[in-house]
Amino acid sequence: MASTVVNPGLEGIVVGETVLSNVEGDVGRLTYRGYDIHDLAEHATYEEVVHLLLFGRLPTYQELLDLKARLVARRSLPSGVVAMLHAVPRDAWPMDVLRTGVSAISHFLPHRPDGSHDTNIDAAIDLVAKFPTLVAVWDRLRRGLEPIAPDSTLDHAANFLWMRSGERPIPAAEAALDTYFILLADHSYNASTFSARVTASTGEDIYGAVAAAVATLAGDLHGGAPSKVMTMLEEIGLPEKAEPYVRALLGRGEKIMGMGHREYKIRDPRAAHLERMAKNLTEKSHTKWYLIARALEDASNAVLAEVKPGKPIYANVEFYTAPTLASLGIPSDEFTCTFACGRIAGWSAHVLEQVAHNRLIRPQATYVGPAVHPYEPIAARNARGNGAASGGAGSYN
Numbered sequence: 001m002a003s004t005v006v007n008p009g010l011e012g013i014v015v016g017e018t019v020l021s022n023v024e025g026d027v028g029r030l031t032y033r034g035y036d037i038h039d040l041a042e043h044a045t046y047e048e049v050v051h052l053l054l055f056g057r058l059p060t061y062q063e064l065l066d067l068k069a070r071l072v073a074r075r076s077l078p079s080g081v082v083a084m085l086h087a088v089p090r091d092a093w094p095m096d097v098l099r100t101g102v103s104a105i106s107h108f109l110p111h112r113p114d115g116s117h118d119t120n121i122d123a124a125i126d127l128v129a130k131f132p133t134l135v136a137v138w139d140r141l142r143r144g145l146e147p148i149a150p151d152s153t154l155d156h157a158a159n160f161l162w163m164r165s166g167e168r169p170i171p172a173a174e175a176a177l178d179t180y181f182i183l184l185a186d187h188s189y190n191a192s193t194f195s196a197r198v199t200a201s202t203g204e205d206i207y208g209a210v211a212a213a214v215a216t217l218a219g220d221l222h223g224g225a226p227s228k229v230m231t232m233l234e235e236i237g238l239p240e241k242a243e244p245y246v247r248a249l250l251g252r253g254e255k256i257m258g259m260g261h262r263e264y265k266i267r268d269p270r271a272a273h274l275e276r277m278a279k280n281l282t283e284k285s286h287t288k289w290y291l292i293a294r295a296l297e298d299a300s301n302a303v304l305a306e307v308k309p310g311k312p313i314y315a316n317v318e319f320y321t322a323p324t325l326a327s328l329g330i331p332s333d334e335f336t337c338t339f340a341c342g343r344i345a346g347w348s349a350h351v352l353e354q355v356a357h358n359r360l361i362r363p364q365a366t367y368v369g370p371a372v373h374p375y376e377p378i379a380a381r382n383a384r385g386n387g388a389a390s391g392g393a394g395s396y397n
Protein backbone atom coordinates (compact mmCIF):
# COMPACT_ATOMS: atom_id res chain seq x y z
CA MET A 1 0.00 0.00 0.00
CA ALA A 2 1.39 3.43 -0.93
CA SER A 3 2.34 5.38 2.19
CA THR A 4 0.59 8.72 2.75
CA VAL A 5 2.49 11.68 4.16
CA VAL A 6 0.71 12.84 7.31
CA ASN A 7 1.23 16.47 8.31
CA PRO A 8 -0.61 17.03 11.61
CA GLY A 9 0.39 20.70 11.97
CA LEU A 10 -0.20 21.51 8.27
CA GLU A 11 3.28 23.13 8.13
CA GLY A 12 3.88 24.50 4.66
CA ILE A 13 0.54 23.21 3.36
CA VAL A 14 -1.30 25.84 1.31
CA VAL A 15 -5.02 25.43 1.98
CA GLY A 16 -6.40 28.61 0.47
CA GLU A 17 -5.86 32.06 -0.96
CA THR A 18 -6.38 35.46 0.63
CA VAL A 19 -6.05 39.08 -0.45
CA LEU A 20 -6.19 40.28 3.17
CA SER A 21 -2.70 39.88 4.59
CA ASN A 22 0.64 38.39 3.67
CA VAL A 23 3.14 36.94 6.14
CA GLU A 24 6.61 36.69 4.59
CA GLY A 25 8.30 34.69 7.31
CA ASP A 26 11.82 34.53 5.88
CA VAL A 27 12.21 38.29 5.56
CA GLY A 28 9.96 39.20 8.49
CA ARG A 29 7.46 41.24 6.50
CA LEU A 30 3.74 41.59 7.21
CA THR A 31 1.38 43.45 4.91
CA TYR A 32 -2.38 44.09 4.96
CA ARG A 33 -3.75 44.33 1.40
CA GLY A 34 -0.26 45.38 0.28
CA TYR A 35 0.36 47.99 3.01
CA ASP A 36 3.40 47.34 5.16
CA ILE A 37 2.55 46.91 8.84
CA HIS A 38 5.27 49.43 9.72
CA ASP A 39 3.54 52.14 7.67
CA LEU A 40 0.15 51.28 9.12
CA ALA A 41 1.46 51.18 12.70
CA GLU A 42 3.12 54.57 12.28
CA HIS A 43 0.51 56.46 10.26
CA ALA A 44 -2.93 54.81 10.32
CA THR A 45 -5.64 54.45 12.95
CA TYR A 46 -7.35 51.18 13.84
CA GLU A 47 -10.61 52.40 12.28
CA GLU A 48 -8.78 53.01 8.98
CA VAL A 49 -7.39 49.47 9.14
CA VAL A 50 -10.86 48.07 9.84
CA HIS A 51 -12.05 49.85 6.70
CA LEU A 52 -9.08 48.53 4.73
CA LEU A 53 -9.78 44.94 5.77
CA LEU A 54 -13.57 44.99 5.45
CA PHE A 55 -14.06 47.25 2.44
CA GLY A 56 -10.87 46.58 0.47
CA ARG A 57 -9.25 50.02 0.62
CA LEU A 58 -8.18 52.75 3.01
CA PRO A 59 -11.10 55.14 3.52
CA THR A 60 -11.55 58.69 2.31
CA TYR A 61 -12.24 61.20 5.07
CA GLN A 62 -16.02 60.86 4.59
CA GLU A 63 -15.84 57.04 4.47
CA LEU A 64 -13.89 57.08 7.73
CA LEU A 65 -16.48 59.32 9.39
CA ASP A 66 -19.26 57.01 8.18
CA LEU A 67 -17.50 53.90 9.51
CA LYS A 68 -16.79 55.56 12.85
CA ALA A 69 -20.45 56.56 13.15
CA ARG A 70 -21.55 52.99 12.40
CA LEU A 71 -19.12 51.64 15.00
CA VAL A 72 -20.19 54.13 17.66
CA ALA A 73 -23.86 53.29 17.03
CA ARG A 74 -23.21 49.58 17.62
CA ARG A 75 -21.04 49.73 20.76
CA SER A 76 -23.69 49.04 23.40
CA LEU A 77 -24.54 45.46 24.29
CA PRO A 78 -28.14 44.23 24.24
CA SER A 79 -29.47 44.50 27.81
CA GLY A 80 -30.12 40.74 27.74
CA VAL A 81 -26.40 40.08 27.24
CA VAL A 82 -25.52 42.31 30.20
CA ALA A 83 -28.12 40.47 32.29
CA MET A 84 -26.52 37.15 31.27
CA LEU A 85 -23.07 38.45 32.25
CA HIS A 86 -24.43 39.42 35.68
CA ALA A 87 -25.21 35.73 36.21
CA VAL A 88 -21.67 34.53 35.41
CA PRO A 89 -19.50 33.62 38.44
CA ARG A 90 -16.95 36.38 39.04
CA ASP A 91 -13.99 34.03 38.85
CA ALA A 92 -14.86 32.91 35.30
CA TRP A 93 -11.93 33.26 32.90
CA PRO A 94 -12.33 36.37 30.71
CA MET A 95 -11.74 34.49 27.43
CA ASP A 96 -14.48 32.00 28.32
CA VAL A 97 -16.79 34.91 29.01
CA LEU A 98 -15.88 36.57 25.71
CA ARG A 99 -16.58 33.32 23.84
CA THR A 100 -19.98 33.02 25.49
CA GLY A 101 -20.65 36.72 25.00
CA VAL A 102 -20.14 36.57 21.22
CA SER A 103 -22.59 33.75 21.02
CA ALA A 104 -25.02 35.54 23.32
CA ILE A 105 -25.05 38.66 21.13
CA SER A 106 -26.44 36.60 18.28
CA HIS A 107 -29.41 35.50 20.43
CA PHE A 108 -30.61 39.09 20.55
CA LEU A 109 -30.39 39.91 16.84
CA PRO A 110 -33.70 40.80 15.20
CA HIS A 111 -32.99 38.21 12.45
CA ARG A 112 -30.41 35.46 11.98
CA PRO A 113 -27.76 36.77 9.53
CA ASP A 114 -28.76 35.57 6.06
CA GLY A 115 -25.17 35.21 4.84
CA SER A 116 -25.44 38.00 2.24
CA HIS A 117 -22.44 40.30 1.85
CA ASP A 118 -24.25 43.38 3.23
CA THR A 119 -25.58 41.48 6.25
CA ASN A 120 -22.15 40.09 6.96
CA ILE A 121 -20.52 43.53 6.68
CA ASP A 122 -23.11 44.84 9.10
CA ALA A 123 -22.46 41.95 11.49
CA ALA A 124 -18.70 42.49 11.17
CA ILE A 125 -19.10 46.15 12.19
CA ASP A 126 -21.37 45.04 15.03
CA LEU A 127 -18.72 42.61 16.29
CA VAL A 128 -15.79 45.05 15.93
CA ALA A 129 -17.83 47.63 17.86
CA LYS A 130 -19.04 45.28 20.61
CA PHE A 131 -15.89 43.25 21.39
CA PRO A 132 -14.28 45.98 23.55
CA THR A 133 -17.61 46.55 25.31
CA LEU A 134 -17.94 42.84 26.14
CA VAL A 135 -14.41 42.77 27.55
CA ALA A 136 -14.83 46.01 29.50
CA VAL A 137 -18.24 45.10 30.91
CA TRP A 138 -16.91 41.77 32.16
CA ASP A 139 -13.80 43.46 33.56
CA ARG A 140 -15.99 45.71 35.69
CA LEU A 141 -18.59 43.15 36.71
CA ARG A 142 -15.96 40.74 37.96
CA ARG A 143 -14.46 43.55 40.05
CA GLY A 144 -17.90 44.19 41.57
CA LEU A 145 -18.33 47.47 39.63
CA GLU A 146 -21.16 48.66 37.41
CA PRO A 147 -20.43 48.80 33.66
CA ILE A 148 -19.61 52.20 32.16
CA ALA A 149 -21.51 53.24 29.02
CA PRO A 150 -19.46 53.76 25.85
CA ASP A 151 -18.51 57.39 25.16
CA SER A 152 -19.49 58.38 21.62
CA THR A 153 -16.96 61.23 21.57
CA LEU A 154 -14.03 58.81 21.96
CA ASP A 155 -12.35 56.77 19.25
CA HIS A 156 -12.28 52.99 19.40
CA ALA A 157 -9.12 52.46 21.49
CA ALA A 158 -9.74 55.39 23.85
CA ASN A 159 -13.31 54.26 24.45
CA PHE A 160 -12.09 50.78 25.44
CA LEU A 161 -9.80 52.25 28.10
CA TRP A 162 -12.57 54.59 29.24
CA MET A 163 -15.14 51.77 29.62
CA ARG A 164 -12.68 49.82 31.78
CA SER A 165 -11.50 52.57 34.11
CA GLY A 166 -13.94 55.46 33.83
CA GLU A 167 -10.98 57.77 33.20
CA ARG A 168 -10.00 59.57 30.02
CA PRO A 169 -6.80 57.89 28.84
CA ILE A 170 -3.63 59.92 28.37
CA PRO A 171 -2.75 60.39 24.65
CA ALA A 172 0.23 57.99 24.89
CA ALA A 173 -1.99 55.22 26.23
CA GLU A 174 -4.68 55.77 23.61
CA ALA A 175 -2.07 55.84 20.81
CA ALA A 176 -0.38 52.68 22.11
CA LEU A 177 -3.60 50.68 22.28
CA ASP A 178 -4.65 51.93 18.84
CA THR A 179 -1.31 50.77 17.41
CA TYR A 180 -1.61 47.47 19.27
CA PHE A 181 -5.03 46.86 17.65
CA ILE A 182 -3.53 47.65 14.21
CA LEU A 183 -0.62 45.24 14.75
CA LEU A 184 -2.97 42.44 15.81
CA ALA A 185 -5.72 43.07 13.26
CA ASP A 186 -4.85 40.25 10.86
CA HIS A 187 -2.28 37.55 10.22
CA SER A 188 -3.24 35.39 7.26
CA TYR A 189 -4.24 31.78 8.05
CA ASN A 190 -3.21 31.67 11.72
CA ALA A 191 -5.01 29.01 13.79
CA SER A 192 -7.93 31.14 15.02
CA THR A 193 -8.58 32.66 11.60
CA PHE A 194 -8.43 29.23 10.01
CA SER A 195 -10.92 28.04 12.60
CA ALA A 196 -13.28 30.89 11.67
CA ARG A 197 -12.92 30.00 7.99
CA VAL A 198 -13.56 26.29 8.61
CA THR A 199 -16.73 27.16 10.52
CA ALA A 200 -17.89 29.66 7.90
CA SER A 201 -17.19 27.10 5.15
CA THR A 202 -20.02 24.91 6.49
CA GLY A 203 -22.51 27.76 6.03
CA GLU A 204 -22.58 28.73 9.71
CA ASP A 205 -23.05 32.47 10.29
CA ILE A 206 -20.37 35.00 11.21
CA TYR A 207 -21.21 34.98 14.95
CA GLY A 208 -20.65 31.21 15.12
CA ALA A 209 -17.46 31.47 13.06
CA VAL A 210 -16.12 34.20 15.36
CA ALA A 211 -17.06 32.22 18.49
CA ALA A 212 -14.98 29.34 17.09
CA ALA A 213 -12.10 31.75 16.46
CA VAL A 214 -12.26 33.10 20.03
CA ALA A 215 -12.05 29.54 21.38
CA THR A 216 -9.06 28.79 19.16
CA LEU A 217 -7.24 31.97 20.09
CA ALA A 218 -7.43 31.16 23.80
CA GLY A 219 -4.79 28.41 23.89
CA ASP A 220 -1.25 29.04 25.15
CA LEU A 221 0.41 28.22 21.85
CA HIS A 222 -1.56 31.04 20.18
CA GLY A 223 -3.22 34.05 21.85
CA GLY A 224 -2.90 32.71 25.39
CA ALA A 225 0.87 33.21 25.34
CA PRO A 226 1.21 36.80 26.66
CA SER A 227 -0.34 36.02 30.06
CA LYS A 228 2.33 33.35 30.43
CA VAL A 229 4.97 35.90 29.40
CA MET A 230 3.72 38.10 32.23
CA THR A 231 4.04 35.20 34.65
CA MET A 232 7.69 34.80 33.56
CA LEU A 233 8.38 38.52 34.01
CA GLU A 234 6.88 38.38 37.50
CA GLU A 235 8.83 35.27 38.44
CA ILE A 236 12.10 36.73 37.12
CA GLY A 237 11.60 39.95 39.08
CA LEU A 238 15.01 41.50 38.26
CA PRO A 239 16.76 41.77 34.87
CA GLU A 240 19.92 40.00 36.14
CA LYS A 241 17.88 36.92 37.03
CA ALA A 242 16.72 36.39 33.42
CA GLU A 243 19.52 34.13 32.26
CA PRO A 244 19.45 31.59 35.12
CA TYR A 245 15.66 31.56 34.80
CA VAL A 246 15.85 30.72 31.09
CA ARG A 247 18.43 27.99 31.67
CA ALA A 248 16.30 26.40 34.40
CA LEU A 249 13.13 26.58 32.28
CA LEU A 250 14.73 25.04 29.20
CA GLY A 251 16.42 22.48 31.45
CA ARG A 252 12.94 21.33 32.54
CA GLY A 253 12.04 20.95 28.84
CA GLU A 254 9.62 23.89 28.89
CA LYS A 255 9.15 26.55 26.23
CA ILE A 256 9.82 30.27 26.62
CA MET A 257 6.45 31.85 25.97
CA GLY A 258 6.35 34.69 23.47
CA MET A 259 9.29 33.16 21.59
CA GLY A 260 9.16 31.18 18.35
CA HIS A 261 6.73 31.25 15.46
CA ARG A 262 5.53 28.81 12.83
CA GLU A 263 6.05 31.32 9.98
CA TYR A 264 8.67 33.85 11.08
CA LYS A 265 12.25 32.67 10.79
CA ILE A 266 13.49 35.98 12.18
CA ARG A 267 12.07 38.33 14.81
CA ASP A 268 8.37 39.06 14.30
CA PRO A 269 8.13 42.51 12.63
CA ARG A 270 5.39 43.54 15.09
CA ALA A 271 7.75 43.05 18.04
CA ALA A 272 9.73 46.24 17.26
CA HIS A 273 6.61 48.42 17.69
CA LEU A 274 5.54 46.59 20.80
CA GLU A 275 9.00 46.89 22.28
CA ARG A 276 9.04 50.64 21.61
CA MET A 277 5.60 51.04 23.21
CA ALA A 278 6.50 48.84 26.18
CA LYS A 279 9.62 50.94 26.82
CA ASN A 280 7.76 54.21 26.51
CA LEU A 281 4.79 53.15 28.65
CA THR A 282 6.76 51.45 31.41
CA GLU A 283 8.96 54.55 31.72
CA LYS A 284 5.80 56.66 32.07
CA SER A 285 4.23 54.29 34.61
CA HIS A 286 7.55 53.74 36.47
CA THR A 287 7.28 49.96 36.20
CA LYS A 288 10.12 47.54 35.65
CA TRP A 289 8.46 45.27 33.06
CA TYR A 290 10.25 46.53 29.99
CA LEU A 291 13.72 46.12 31.48
CA ILE A 292 12.97 42.56 32.58
CA ALA A 293 11.45 41.71 29.19
CA ARG A 294 14.49 43.11 27.37
CA ALA A 295 16.82 41.06 29.57
CA LEU A 296 14.64 37.98 29.02
CA GLU A 297 14.74 38.36 25.24
CA ASP A 298 18.54 38.74 25.29
CA ALA A 299 18.94 35.72 27.59
CA SER A 300 16.54 33.64 25.49
CA ASN A 301 18.38 34.44 22.27
CA ALA A 302 21.74 33.58 23.84
CA VAL A 303 20.68 30.37 25.59
CA LEU A 304 18.49 29.09 22.73
CA ALA A 305 21.41 29.57 20.30
CA GLU A 306 23.37 27.28 22.64
CA VAL A 307 20.77 24.61 23.41
CA LYS A 308 18.77 24.64 20.15
CA PRO A 309 21.45 25.62 17.62
CA GLY A 310 20.17 26.36 14.12
CA LYS A 311 16.54 26.67 15.26
CA PRO A 312 15.06 30.09 14.48
CA ILE A 313 13.32 30.94 17.76
CA TYR A 314 12.90 34.68 18.22
CA ALA A 315 10.45 37.05 19.90
CA ASN A 316 6.94 36.88 18.47
CA VAL A 317 4.13 39.43 18.74
CA GLU A 318 3.14 38.16 22.20
CA PHE A 319 6.47 38.84 23.88
CA TYR A 320 6.30 42.64 24.27
CA THR A 321 2.50 42.52 24.32
CA ALA A 322 2.82 41.56 27.99
CA PRO A 323 4.72 44.64 29.24
CA THR A 324 2.74 46.90 26.87
CA LEU A 325 -0.71 45.81 28.03
CA ALA A 326 0.38 45.55 31.68
CA SER A 327 1.51 49.19 31.50
CA LEU A 328 -1.93 50.13 30.19
CA GLY A 329 -3.39 48.71 33.41
CA ILE A 330 -4.83 45.60 31.75
CA PRO A 331 -4.61 42.50 33.98
CA SER A 332 -2.77 39.58 32.45
CA ASP A 333 -5.81 37.32 32.25
CA GLU A 334 -7.42 39.90 29.94
CA PHE A 335 -4.47 40.09 27.48
CA THR A 336 -5.98 37.51 25.13
CA CYS A 337 -9.35 39.28 25.15
CA THR A 338 -7.56 42.49 24.21
CA PHE A 339 -5.83 40.64 21.36
CA ALA A 340 -9.29 39.49 20.23
CA CYS A 341 -10.51 43.11 20.19
CA GLY A 342 -7.89 43.81 17.50
CA ARG A 343 -8.19 40.49 15.63
CA ILE A 344 -11.97 40.69 15.27
CA ALA A 345 -11.39 42.89 12.20
CA GLY A 346 -9.30 40.18 10.53
CA TRP A 347 -11.57 37.31 11.56
CA SER A 348 -14.59 39.14 10.12
CA ALA A 349 -12.80 39.99 6.88
CA HIS A 350 -11.72 36.35 6.49
CA VAL A 351 -15.29 35.15 7.04
CA LEU A 352 -16.46 37.57 4.32
CA GLU A 353 -13.71 36.30 2.01
CA GLN A 354 -14.51 32.66 2.78
CA VAL A 355 -18.21 33.17 2.08
CA ALA A 356 -17.46 34.94 -1.20
CA HIS A 357 -15.33 32.03 -2.48
CA ASN A 358 -16.69 29.20 -0.42
CA ARG A 359 -15.73 25.56 -0.59
CA LEU A 360 -16.37 23.25 2.37
CA ILE A 361 -13.05 22.76 4.21
CA ARG A 362 -12.73 19.09 4.95
CA PRO A 363 -9.28 17.45 4.98
CA GLN A 364 -8.56 13.75 5.35
CA ALA A 365 -6.95 11.64 8.09
CA THR A 366 -5.14 8.34 7.83
CA TYR A 367 -7.01 5.76 9.88
CA VAL A 368 -4.68 4.04 12.39
CA GLY A 369 -7.33 2.35 14.56
CA PRO A 370 -8.18 -1.35 14.83
CA ALA A 371 -8.82 -3.40 11.71
CA VAL A 372 -12.46 -4.21 10.85
CA HIS A 373 -13.84 -6.80 13.28
CA PRO A 374 -17.31 -8.05 14.19
CA TYR A 375 -19.59 -6.51 16.82
CA GLU A 376 -19.30 -8.40 20.14
CA PRO A 377 -22.47 -8.96 22.18
CA ILE A 378 -22.27 -7.54 25.73
CA ALA A 379 -22.23 -11.04 27.27
CA ALA A 380 -19.05 -11.84 25.31
CA ARG A 381 -17.44 -8.54 26.40
CA ASN A 382 -18.34 -9.29 30.03
CA ALA A 383 -16.86 -12.75 29.75
CA ARG A 384 -13.64 -11.29 28.36
CA GLY A 385 -13.43 -8.64 31.10
CA ASN A 386 -12.24 -5.01 30.78
CA GLY A 387 -9.01 -5.71 28.87
CA ALA A 388 -8.14 -4.53 25.39
CA ALA A 389 -10.93 -4.31 22.83
CA SER A 390 -11.19 -7.45 20.75
CA GLY A 391 -9.91 -5.73 17.59
CA GLY A 392 -6.82 -4.17 19.24
CA ALA A 393 -6.34 -0.45 19.95
CA GLY A 394 -4.54 0.59 16.77
CA SER A 395 -1.37 2.64 16.91
CA TYR A 396 0.13 5.98 15.89
CA ASN A 397 3.35 6.12 13.91
Ligand SMILES: CC(=O)SCCNC(=O)CCNC(=O)[C@H](O)C(C)(C)COP(=O)(O)OP(=O)(O)OC[C@H]1O[C@@H](n2cnc3c(N)ncnc32)[C@H](O)[C@@H]1OP(=O)(O)O
Pocket residue numbers: 009220221222223225254255256257258259260261262263308311313316317318
Ligand atom coordinates in the same frame (compact mmCIF):
# COMPACT_ATOMS: atom_id res chain seq x y z
C1 LIG B 1 -0.13 35.28 18.09
C2 LIG B 1 0.62 33.96 18.17
O1 LIG B 1 0.00 32.91 18.11
S1 LIG B 1 2.32 33.94 18.21
C3 LIG B 1 2.77 32.41 19.01
C4 LIG B 1 2.46 32.46 20.49
N1 LIG B 1 2.88 31.25 21.15
C5 LIG B 1 3.97 31.19 21.97
O2 LIG B 1 4.68 32.18 22.18
C6 LIG B 1 4.24 29.86 22.62
C7 LIG B 1 5.73 29.50 22.57
N2 LIG B 1 6.13 29.16 21.21
C8 LIG B 1 5.84 27.93 20.70
O3 LIG B 1 5.26 27.05 21.37
C9 LIG B 1 6.22 27.64 19.26
O4 LIG B 1 7.28 28.46 18.86
C10 LIG B 1 5.02 27.81 18.30
C11 LIG B 1 3.90 26.82 18.70
C12 LIG B 1 4.48 29.22 18.34
C13 LIG B 1 5.42 27.52 16.85
O5 LIG B 1 6.19 26.43 16.84
P1 LIG B 1 6.18 25.21 15.80
O6 LIG B 1 6.31 25.68 14.43
O7 LIG B 1 5.01 24.32 16.07
O8 LIG B 1 7.51 24.56 16.25
P2 LIG B 1 7.75 23.54 17.42
O9 LIG B 1 6.95 23.83 18.64
O10 LIG B 1 7.63 22.20 16.81
O11 LIG B 1 9.26 23.86 17.75
C14 LIG B 1 10.36 23.51 16.93
C15 LIG B 1 11.57 23.39 17.85
O12 LIG B 1 11.82 24.67 18.42
C16 LIG B 1 11.65 24.60 19.85
N3 LIG B 1 10.90 25.77 20.26
C17 LIG B 1 9.92 26.43 19.59
N4 LIG B 1 9.49 27.44 20.30
C18 LIG B 1 10.17 27.43 21.46
C19 LIG B 1 10.11 28.23 22.61
N5 LIG B 1 9.26 29.26 22.70
N6 LIG B 1 10.94 27.94 23.62
C20 LIG B 1 11.80 26.92 23.53
N7 LIG B 1 11.88 26.11 22.46
C21 LIG B 1 11.07 26.38 21.43
C22 LIG B 1 10.86 23.34 20.10
O13 LIG B 1 11.13 22.83 21.39
C23 LIG B 1 11.36 22.43 19.02
O14 LIG B 1 12.62 21.95 19.38
P3 LIG B 1 13.02 20.42 19.08
O15 LIG B 1 12.98 20.29 17.58
O16 LIG B 1 14.39 20.33 19.68
O17 LIG B 1 11.99 19.58 19.76
Ligand SMILES: O=C([O-])CC(=O)C(=O)O
Pocket residue numbers: 184186187189190191262263316317
Ligand atom coordinates in the same frame (compact mmCIF):
# COMPACT_ATOMS: atom_id res chain seq x y z
O1 LIG C 1 0.23 33.48 12.52
C1 LIG C 1 0.27 32.79 13.56
O2 LIG C 1 0.45 31.55 13.56
C2 LIG C 1 0.14 33.43 14.89
C3 LIG C 1 0.25 34.91 14.87
O3 LIG C 1 1.33 35.47 14.87
C4 LIG C 1 -0.96 35.69 14.82
O4 LIG C 1 -2.07 35.12 14.75
O5 LIG C 1 -0.88 36.94 14.85
